[in-house]
Amino acid sequence: MPPRRGADRPTSTREKPQAGGQPSTDDPRIILDRQIGADLFEPIPPYPPRTEREGEFYTLADGEMFLNVGPHHPATHGVLRLVVKLSGEQIVDVDPVLGYLHRGVEKICENSDYYHVIDQVDPLEYISSLFQEWAAVLSFEKLMDVTVPRRAEYIRVLSGELLRIASHTLYMGFLALDLGGLTPILYGFIERDEIVEMLAALTGARMLFNYFRIGGVNGDLNHEFMSRLGDWMSRAARQTEASAGLLNENEIFVRRTRGVGILDRATALRFGVTGGNLRAAGVPFDVRRAHPYSVYPELDFNVPTRTEGDSLARYLIRVDEVRESIKIIDQCLHNMPDGPVMARLPRLLRPHPGRAWGACEGPRGMMGVYSISDGSDGPFRFRIHDPSFINMETVPTLLPGNLLADTMAIVASLDPVMGGIDK
Amino acid sequence: MSSVGGFVRGFPGQFWRRLSLQERLALIFAPLAIGAGVVTVLAIVLLGPPFLDFLRANLPLVRFAVAATAILLMTVPTAFVIIYLELKVIARMNLRVGPNRIGPWGSAMSVVHGLKVLSKEDFAPTGADTTVFTLAPVVTYMASVMTLLVIPFAPGLIGQDLNIGLLYFFAVGGLTVLGLLMAGWSSFNKYSLLGGLRSAAQIISYEIPLTLSVVGVILLAGTMSTNRIVLAQSGSLFDWFVFKQPLAALVFFIAATAEANRTPFDMTEADSEIVAGFATEYSGMRFGFFFFAEYVNVFIVSALAATLFFGGWTAPFNWPLAYNLNWFNPWSLGFFGWAAIVLTVLVIGSEFFAVIVKLLGGREWSAWDAMGLGFLIDLVLVVGVLGLAGFIAFDWVQGIFWFLVKTYAFVFTFVWMRATLPRVRVDQLMGFAWKWLLPASLLNLFVTATAVVLLNR
Amino acid sequence: MAVGDRGSRVRAAPARRLAPVPPGELATPIMVPNTLWQPADPLAYEGGRPADVTHLRGFGFTDAGRNDAARWGALQVVPTKADHILDLIRANSLWPLLSGLACCAIEMMSSATSKNDMDRWGMFPFRASPRQADVLIVAGTLTTKMAGPLIRLWEQMPEPKWCVALGDCTVSGGRYKRSYSVVQGIDRVMPVDVYIPGCPPRPEGLIYGMMQLGQLVKDRRGRWNERAIGPNAPDDI
């Protein structure tokens, strides 16, 4: 039998075992083994600790116990697994275990050509696929010195901001759901469905739009998209305000999130956190402004910033960003230029050998792609940087000291997407 | 010879083959019905008087047995109704449709869910303490059901009119936590354990404000018998205790919400934190018991709130109770008279409506369909008429009506809160109980006692 | 381990029906290491050998399977008509397990929300605990690391239970056919009743699949343990 791993078995809290502990014989697991005459029991972890951190974590003090949250848990947003060390209901330490959704996308991209890569990066940020495509095509366009037509840029910004709103409405809903509220997630899904349906009219897919192309976008705006968008824009502001008010004015929600999981400015910078979580800590870092990449320099919008850095601030930042995105969409619709939506490119893309880094601002932070070309028709190295990965890395810092009930509140307020974290 | 034998053997077969389905049914069931009727009449005539004497001899015992059975039987449909209410109301509040396929407007959905849960595989996880694991749902369910014994549904309709009714209620209702704790401990699962401990802490700390908030009512009514508390509020709308004890009513409602483990105090089965709390490892029938007990609890706390603060079965306005119908004494006809009346009404009415349906519906309605529909229509009408007559004639029908109206208003409020509110944290929950509810109920008790003393002087 | 018997066939295969490959290269077939799950009672499966396959085809017809009161419960004593009625009931109240793996999970939730409401057929609420769920909707890519926990979830669900493979990745590996860490179709590690292709399928697709599952439940007439068993790959692979 291959070594059984993981802390997902109950462990004795009666004594203080060594790292990779040897619990006492009244451990229920040993009794269980005797009952069924099998040798299922293995200490946790089943191997001597490989790092000092692991040894420190898997050593239980008196009155502490491990709780294995996930990989299947109603509130882990996918297949995240948090091994939580509890004393009572208070969290002592957390060890996130990733990789339950590691699909080897980078390897597949390095074995495909540039067109397939755009399709392969879609399922990473499966709530907001376009931004991962955007980072990829930014990097490829730098590799190939392609200039994108302005109309294509505007269409990219338009669809991207729509998807940002969809992602943020889902974020509010999931945060409320993890706090026990049933209704906001359904209201959020109403908005999200509206948006993905209109994007489906534009791109042909509901979730994994394979829409952006190197040097433009796949198709021009069509009538159904514009009519749906008009319908939605006529009530978007009112709807978002209403669904945000459902939570902002809820005393229980505010009490659950204020002052919880505070991520201060210095820590956020040392972690390299980007996106709303960083802006909630007081750093006005937004790639759209800090390092303009599309037609964003021409557009007028603010970068909302807060200083508290707690869950409530992170939530309110998202609400403000939805307002800003609506402003941006309005401007895009008003100064949408005419012209082609694709640059003239050869069928077979063989850029000169070189390296390029493209980054764009996704709903969760900076999406980056570092691609190396060796002159063939596919990237030699394709590196995907996902903001959720860094956001999730802050969890072992934010959680200890809080109660178990706050675990999911904090994780949800960081807005992780497991597909992006695990690649 | 063979022909005779063939005739003898063939006769019943041929005769049977000639009959239509209805005739066959009639041929089978008519003798059975006649025989059963004869046996029944004989049994009533011969064994009736001594049996009635026996029952009359020890009436309280019989009364208690009947009441207990009736209450136990009544909990299941109550739970079904409330589950359906929750499914549907929450769906509407979520801008959804909710169940609408099974039964009219999906009204059979909860029944189907319940039966499905009961028919699932039922096992205890390896390493669980099987005895405790099995007993826990029973304890919870029985604790909930037993509290119904002192709820007055209508004048005269109460399981047992104990003079310490409220004390009994809180004592027995407190047993619920025992079941939850047993479930959490015996499940061999840390989530279950956390849920059980949470429920213990929560329910025990909310018992105190709950009980204290009721003491004011007891002072005003001068009794602990729920029946007399209701009587003390009889009269008009403004005799209800909610107007004399607003603070107590508020505290009671909040504490009762926590007592029934309802949102925003549903820490014990907080989905997003501890997977399903104490019920994580439960499946099949045992889980069904928990499932029912939760909703029976909702009904019970709603009923108690209506009883203590909203006048129980008393009408919100002065209603001429027991309207005197001199021209018709229902008891003068006796059993057979009533049976004759009901049968004639049903048969004739069914035929009448069946004819109408047949005429309106035309060909696609077969005779049996028409008769079935006619029977349904007639039944609905008869029940409606009888109910109206009963509402006018008997005060207990009125009592049940008003009682259920008030109770389900509260049930709706609970469902509404569940659809609206997030969940509070454990420490916030405890802090609220000890820092706010307890002082409030104590203040209310003090003010009430002072007022009672001053007014009585 | 979970597909150990298939693995043995696989190792036998290439020499016979495939171009010869350098020894050792690309040789090790996928063994989804079922390291987390073990049957609670090893004797109940395959005559005491710790089970490699986690489905019930082999088990349902052994004596242990027939006489396993815990597994069959009351269903053994009720007649078939009653089973039919029970199946009507079950087909109309299918509680999915709230377990999303990847992208398709979002569409799974979307199919339960206001726009297209699964609750109309009683496919709600999503249960958080596998003990109370009827349907395991495997929504999203199943990686080799997640296979063990998923099999464990499946084993924790009480009979009768059904499995729905939602999305291309779960049906056949889909766009991750070439990946080094993805199970090529969950029917290599667990039984599947309904396959719903699409990347991801629309919510209507999931609802249609669930209605098909209800039809399946009715058709089986109480023989819910005779379910179609993966893998869908030919046996001689």
Added chain:
Amino acid sequence: MDRTLETRLEARLADHLRGPVYQRHDETEIRIEAGSVPEVLRILHDAVDLRFEILADLAGVDTGEVMQVVYHLWSPLTSDWLRIIADGLSRDDPRVPSATFLWIGAEWLEREAYDMFGIVFEGNRDLRRIFMPPDYTSFPLRKDFLLPDDAARSPGAGVRHVERACAPAALADDPTAGVRRAPAS
């Protein structure tokens, strides 16, 4: 393209640079020795005229001959992304000092690079596999970890191998045979 950044970098990092500062589009690229990573990152982070305070990315690269560790930094003082390539790690035993003393966020990024490439970051206190299972032995993103082609044409007919059991026969004598080479830029 920020010309002043080039002069600033050359002024600050003259003795660490290995090759000229390379600029293209909105990126500035410098190559350094693996050993000098801590000093360079420290200078870039602290120097008042550089202030590269956000670690945008940390990537491992296997060029077929050598390993690289690539850092991307962002500074409010320049309009360029700064790319630092720690070059010349041996494929047999790639080692590089950790950046966690400056950015604790680099911890998981280095774990990922270790998981995918086997690059050992000295000073990282939690250098385990992060994505693949703990008992996994291969390093998938190395160039000699070959993906099988489409299911129909692959040995095993669609049944995927999880790991490379051993080095392919072709690679036995030449460890980089059949491996795509990096561009010689």
